[in-house]
Amino acid sequence: xxxxxxxxxxxxxxxxxxxxxxxxxxxxxxxxxxxxxxxxxxxxxxxxxxxxxxxxxxxxxxxxxxxxxxxxxxxxxxxxxxxxxxxxxxxxxxxxxxxxxxxxxxxxxxxxxxxxxxxxxxxxxxxxxxxxxxxxxxxxxxxxxxxxxxxxxxxxxxxxxxxxxxxxxxxxxxxxxxxxxxxxxxxxxxxxxxxxxxxxxxxxxxxxxxxxxxxxxxxxxxxxxxxxxxxxxxxxxxxxxxxxxxxxxxxxxxxxxxxxxxxxxxxxxxxxxxxxxxxxxxxxxxxxxxxxxxxxxxxxxxxxxxxxxxxxxxxxxxxxxxxxxxxxxxxxxxxxxxxxxxxxxxxxxxxxxxxxxxxxxxxxxxxxx
Amino acid sequence: xxxxxxxxxxxxxxxxxxxxxxxxxxxxxxxxxxxxxxxxxxxxxxxxxxxxxxxxxxxxxxxxxxxxxxxxxxxxxxxxxxxxxxxxxxxxxxxxxxxxxxxxxxxxxxxxxxxxxxxxxxxxxxxxxxxxxxxxxxxxxxxxxxxxxxxxxxxxxxxxxxxxxxxxxxxxxxxxxxxxxxxxxxxx
Numbered sequence: 001x002x003x004x005x006x007x008x009x010x011x012x013x014x015x016x017x018x019x020x021x022x023x024x025x026x027x028x029x030x031x032x033x034x035x036x037x038x039x040x041x042x043x044x045x046x047x048x049x050x051x052x053x054x055x056x057x058x059x060x061x062x063x064x065x066x067x068x069x070x071x072x073x074x075x076x077x078x079x080x081x082x083x084x085x086x087x088x089x090x091x092x093x094x095x096x097x098x099x100x101x102x103x104x105x106x107x108x109x110x111x112x113x114x115x116x117x118x119x120x121x122x123x124x125x126x127x128x129x130x131x132x133x134x135x136x137x138x139x140x141x142x143x144x145x146x147x148x149x150x151x152x153x154x155x156x157x158x159x160x161x162x163x164x165x166x167x168x169x170x171x172x173x174x175x176x177x178x179x180x181x182x183x184x185x186x187x188x189x190x191x192x193x194x195x196x197x198x199x200x201x202x203x204x205x206x207x208x209x210x211x212x213x214x215x216x217x218x219x220x221x222x223x224x225x226x227x228x229x230x231x232x233x234x235x236x237x238x239x240x241x242x243x244x245x246x247x248x249x250x251x252x253x254x255x256x257x258x259x260x261x262x263x264x265x266x267x268x269x270x271x272x273x274x275x276x277x278x279x280x281x282x283x284x285x286x287x288x289x290x291x292x293x294x295x296x297x298x299x300x301x302x303x304x305x306x307x308x309x310x311x312x313x314x315x316x317x318x319x320x321x322x323x324x325x326x327x328x329x330x331x332x333x334x335x336x337x338x339x340x341x342x343x344x345x346x347x348x349x350x351x352x353x354x355x356x357x358x359x360x361x362x363x364x365x366x367x368x369x
Numbered sequence: 370x371x372x373x374x375x376x377x378x379x380x381x382x383x384x385x386x387x388x389x390x391x392x393x394x395x396x397x398x399x400x401x402x403x404x405x406x407x408x409x410x411x412x413x414x415x416x417x418x419x420x421x422x423x424x425x426x427x428x429x430x431x432x433x434x435x436x437x438x439x440x441x442x443x444x445x446x447x448x449x450x451x452x453x454x455x456x457x458x459x460x461x462x463x464x465x466x467x468x469x470x471x472x473x474x475x476x477x478x479x480x481x482x483x484x485x486x487x488x489x490x491x492x493x494x495x496x497x498x499x500x501x502x503x504x505x506x507x508x509x510x511x512x513x514x515x516x517x518x519x520x521x522x523x524x525x526x527x528x529x530x531x532x533x534x535x536x537x538x539x540x541x542x543x544x545x546x547x548x549x550x551x552x553x554x555x556x557x
Contacts, residue, residue, distance in 0.1 A: 129438065130438060131439050131442050131515065134438075134439065134442035134443070135442055137446050137450075138429075138441075138445035138449070139445075141445060141449060141450020141451070141454075142426075142449060142450065144450065144454055145419075145422070145454070148454065148461070151461070152415060152457075152461055160461065164461060164462070167454050167457070167458045168458070171450075171455065174446075174450060174451070
């Protein structure tokens, strides 16, 4: 009876048209990626609080569950059960839409990140776009509206200052971010994230961070600035702005701003891993090439996903660590660093790699004659 | 009956949804384009700025329907992510009671009509020439639209490209000059 049903299920799976096959698997991949992503967001908060505590010689939240692992459940329940209070005098529509605009793009980035090589015949990326990285930039550039609108909608002093700071900061560092990875495009010859990983696994010591170390540094700094993390957390500077753009928010709407910050940290880390740390690969015999279509290959495919997640968590840990080690910039220092130091450095980096690639292409032709 | 519909959909999957998406995006673009200049509900300038953003996003959506992914991404990054943010930035700095006055006088109406007709004279002939449902990137090489656009910019369109960059450079120099603090009569 059961075997018959399994047989018919198998038959049904084998006979659905290509379009629905693609539809079904994309849906599964979206569900898994968003689920793992949001789970990581929840535990990034715990990680942040525990690491902060250890750095400051405290214990941190360790009561809910073993090692405080149930803390996100408590925080989430509390946010949901709190009264959804709307202060008087806010611009209602923008007040409602701002948390959505900020959290949506942070999660949409997941669509183009290759979080594994292959399981069976399925490529472990939701959408293998040719302009993958530009898509992430486009989506990230929309999230600034969430902060700007939150600041505007609250109709009070501190949020509006926070919103303006966020707008100025994100525009300033977006330029550096875009310019910093152009050497990677030139070296890999593609903007497709899978192609960039293929380039990194093509030879030993071919990871982006070794081939273009300055790009990695600039991109990392710009990621910190885009996610409003220390030392660039001026939009939400507690001491000066009473919390910044989210001052007037409470309950789940505030929690959504909080989640968006960690989501953008995790997505930024995932992109950094993909561009500079070889994505799902490790320079070992079985792990350096896409998994094959066998049972053994499926196991390797799962190991690839674990490698990717481990690398991402390492970068998230680094970002958390930085937060509790560095003081905040002053706003004029932030602008000075962005426009007069990082931007020229990024341009010089592009010129250097363009000249290098040109020299590599042109010098062998002298020796041919 | 359902099976037939599903079969039809799976065979012609790219066709029908694309047409529906196009009409939705076109409606959004026109609707919000109207709201940018003449919003009957609110005169707050920030609403105009956000309507402009919605128009730009739906135009980017149409570029995606034409498989011009690079163009769509650049449209969102440059216009959505930078230009409109700067607009909003300035609008948020402006006074609270500042409102856009929509007062069409005859002269303004006449000037508007002349500009509209001139614009239509450029757009309509081009629009008529292009056959319906042409994908932009079908004709370009397989390696993607990025290198194709780059090659075109640095070969065929090099002179307009450089002319625009000189125009932008002069605009930047002008802004720097204008925003310089007054030093007249003072020794710096």
